[in-house]
Amino acid sequence: MISATVTGHVWSTRRIDGLPAGALLEVEVDGTSGSRLIAFDVLGSGLGERVLIAQGSVAANWFVGTPPPVDALIIGSIDPDVSG
Numbered sequence: 883m884i885s886a887t888v889t890g891h892v893w894s895t896r897r898i899d900g901l902p903a904g905a906l907l908e909v910e911v912d913g914t915s916g917s918r919l920i921a922f923d924v925l926g927s928g929l930g931e932r933v934l935i936a937q938g939s940v941a942a943n944w945f946v947g948t949p950p951p952v953d954a955l956i957i958g959s960i961d962p963d964v965s966g
Contacts, residue, residue: 921954934958
């Protein structure tokens with residue numbers, strides 16, 4: 883699992899059939915010097931939000947039926963530290 887910060891949206895005018903509703907987001911992986919990747923988001927994450935990402939077969943197998951070619955899936959939102 884990877885933690886990252888959403889840095890932007892990836893806009894696409896055409897998508898393959900079978901890709902469910904969601905957005906493609908650019909994220910910067912935490913703890914790296916600017917390493918970025920594109921992740922599929924079904925949660926509605928926003929710019930600047932910290933997220934958790936699953937990759938590979940774990941991400942693809944989340945989808946029902948024939949999995950679409952998704953290699954990175956946002957699976958959670960990291961809440962800010964509110965411990966005080």
